[in-house]
Amino acid sequence: MSSVLFDVPGPKARVRHRLLAVVGLLAVLGVLGFIGYRFYDSGQFEPRMWEWLQYETVQLELLTRLGNTLKAFAVAAVLAVLFGAILAAGRLSEHAVWRAPATVVVEIFRAIPLLIMIFILYNGLPAVDVKLSPFVAVVVGLTLYNGSVLAEVFRAGVLSLPRGQAEAAYALGMRKTQVMVLVLLPQALRAMLPTIISQLVVLLKDTALGFIIAYPELLDYAKYIGSQGQFGRPLVPTTIVVAAMYITLCLLLTRVAVWLEKRNRRSKKVVAPENKDEIEKVVLTNASGL
Template identity: 70%
Template structure:
C-alpha cells in the first residue's frame, strides 16, 4: 500500500499548475493595481492628505500610540505565556480535579471571542462596582484568550518530548512540579518556539481591538487623525501608515523568531558535538585500557 498522500504530478500537471500560478499572480496584481488606481483617482496620495505627518505634535502623538501598543503587547505576551505554562501543567496533572478545572478554563476562554472579553472587562466590571481601565481590559482579554491558546501549544510540546526525559528526572528524585517546570517546559518552549512566536504575532495584531474600548493605541490614533477636517480627513493615509507600522512590528517579531531558532539549532549541534566527542574519548580510553591490560 502506498504511503504517499498524493500522486506526484506528471509533466502535463506541472505545466497546468504553473499556468494556474501565473494566472493567480496576475489576478492578485490586477486587484492591487485597481486599488492603487482608485486611491490615486480619489486623491488619497495628494500632498494635502499626507501633510499631517509633518507636524511635530502629530509625530509625538503617533510615537505615544506606538508605545501604548507595545505596552499592551508586552504585558499581554508575558502574562499569556505565564498563563499558558501554568494551565498546560495543570492539564497534565495527575489529579483529575486539577485537570478538570484547567481544561474547563482553557476551553472556556478559547471559545469566547477576544472582543467580547474586552467588552466584559471594560463595560461589565463597572456594573459590579469594580473600577477598570482600557489598558486593563485590553491586557486581561489578550492574556486569557492567547494564554488559553498557548496552553494547548505548551501541552502539545510537552507531550511530544521523549518519555525518557521525565523518567530520568524522576529517577533523580525530582517531584512532578520540578520535572514539569525545570525539565519539560523549557524543552517544550524551545521545540514550540516558531508556534509561540506566531501566536505572539497574532496577539500583537489583536491589540488593535483596543480602540473599541477607547484604549489609545495605534489604530485608535489613526482613526482619530483620519477624522480631522483640518488635514482633509486623511482616513486612508492614516490607515496605511498604521498598517505599515503593524507590518514592521510583525516582521521584527518574525526576525526574532528566526534568530532564536537558528541559535537553538547551533546550540543543539554544539551539544551533540560535545557529547559525540565525550563518547569517542570514553571509547578510546576503554580500548586503550584493554590494550594495556595483562597479556
C-alpha cells in the same frame, strides 16, 4: 516517489502548479492594483491628504501611541506565556482537581471572541463595582485569550516528547514538578517556538482592538486624525500609515523568531535524550541556565 502526506508531483504536475501560482499571483496583483487605482482616482494620494504627517505634534503623538501599543503587547505577551504555562501544567496533571478547572478555563476563554472579552472587562465589570482602566482591560483580555491558546500549544509540545524522557527523569528520583520544569518544558518550548511566536504576532495585531474602549493606541489615533476636517478627513492615508507600522512590527517579531530558531539549531543541548545519563545531562544543563 511519495512522502507521508502526499505524492511528490511529477514534471507535468510541477509545471501545472507553477502556472497556477503565476495565475494566482497575477490575480492578487490585479486586485491590489485595482484598489490602488480607486484610491488614486478618489484623490487619496493627493499631497493635501498627507499634509498631516508634516506636523511635529502629529509625529510625536504617533510615537506615543506606538509606545502604548508596544507596552500593551509586552505586558500581555509575558503574562500570556506564564498563564499558558500554568494552564498547560494543569491540563497535564494526573489529578482531576487541577485538570478539570484548567480545561474549563481554556475552553471558555478560547471560545469567547477577544473583542467581546475586552468590551465586557471594560464596560461590564463596572456593574459589579469593578472598574478597570483601558490599559488593564486590554492587557487582561489579551492575556486570557492568548494564554488559553498558548496552553494548548505548550500541552501539545510536551505530549510530543518521547515518553522515555519523563520515565528516565522519574528514575532519577525527580518529582513531577521537577520533571515538567527541568526536562519537558524547556524542550517543548524549543520545539513549539515557531508556533509560540506566531501566536505572539497575533497578540501584537490584536492590541488594535483597544480602540473599542478608547485605549490610546495606533488605530485609535488613526481614527481621530482621519475624522479631522482641517486635514481633509484623511482616513485612508492614516489607516495606510498605521498598517505599515503594524506590518513593520510583525516583521521584526518574525525576524526575532527566525534568529531564535537558528540559535536553537546551533545549540549543543541534547534534544531527545532517551537514557538516564543523557537525561541527567539535560537536567543539569537546564538548571544551570535558570
